[in-house]
Amino acid sequence: xxxxxxxxxxLITATGQRVxxxxxxxxxxxxxxxxxxxxxQGLQFLIHYYNGEERAKGxxxxxxxxxxxxxxxxxxxxxxxxxxxxxxxxxxxxETSNTGELFxxxxxxxxxx
Amino acid sequence: GxxxxxxxxxxxxxxxxxxIINCAYSNSASDYxxxxxxxxxKGPQFIIDIRSNMDKRQGQRVTVLLNKTVKHLSLQIAAxxxxxSAVYFCAESFxxxxxxxxxxxxxxxxxxP
Numbered sequence: 394x395x396x397x398x399x400x401x402x403x404l405i406t407a408t409g410q411r412v413x414x415x416x417x418x419x420x421x422x423x424x425x426x427x428x429x430x431x432x433x434q435g436l437q438f439l440i441h442y443y444n445g446e447e448r449a450k451g452x453x454x455x456x457x458x459x460x461x462x463x464x465x466x467x468x469x470x471x472x473x474x475x476x477x478x479x480x481x482x483x484x485x486x487x488e489t490s491n492t493g494e495l496f497x498x499x500x501x502x503x504x505x506x
Numbered sequence: 507g508x509x510x511x512x513x514x515x516x517x518x519x520x521x522x523x524x525x526i527i528n529c530a531y532s533n534s535a536s537d538y539x540x541x542x543x544x545x546x547x548k549g550p551q552f553i554i555d556i557r558s559n560m561d562k563r564q565g566q567r568v569t570v571l572l573n574k575t576v577k578h579l580s581l582q583i584a585a586x587x588x589x590x591s592a593v594y595f596c597a598e599s600f601x602x603x604x605x606x607x608x609x610x611x612x613x614x615x616x617x618x619p
Contacts, residue, residue: 424605435609436595438607449603483549483550487605494540495605496552
């Protein structure tokens with residue numbers, strides 16, 4: 394158990410819809426990262442928050458947004474969903490913002506029909 | 507552009523043998539390299555990392571070798587066990603972007619009893 398909690402574990406929705414994925418980092422970790430894992434793109438970095446502030450963006454679509462709240466949990470919002478958005482979405486946390494040792498949750502599997 | 511790739515998509519070894527998983531990277535400016543293990547249904551798990559100014563680092567039953575001349579990274583697992591069966595990813599990063607990892611495609615390691 395990494396200590397990172399993600400909900401929901403599975404989510405099935407239709408094209409055009411909007412979903413919110415939630416992440417609770419390990420206790421004490423200030424950094425939260427979101428990654429997308431799909432069969433064709435592999436593991437792709439989406440966005441990084443540190444203590445409530447956005448620190449880095451990767452290949453995150455404009456339809457996607459995220460935030461980190463004062464209690465350090467984070468949410469990833471996916472809107473106007475397309476079939477190609479079907480993937481595993483991982484949240485990871487770390488104590489600092491300059492380490493490659495991330496603690497990943499078990500992911501949220503999104504299926505868009 | 508930046509990319510990290512793996513030479514072999516699958517690797518099958520006998521229990522007790524040593525395993526070597528290889529990775530090629532293209533960005534010579536990367537500051538450090540990390541290996542992750544992902545078991546079925548779980549998120550990636552940190553194994554070991556190595557800074558670009560090192561050529562070898564050892565952990566428990568694992569050794570990472572870095573050859574900057576040919577931009578090659580390898581993970582050696584000693585006395586491979588059934589519990590080592592998983593997909594292994596190499597990733598690269600930069601000191602000021604610690605958690606923004608660029609992952610390779612992954613190698614599936616299968617350990618035969």
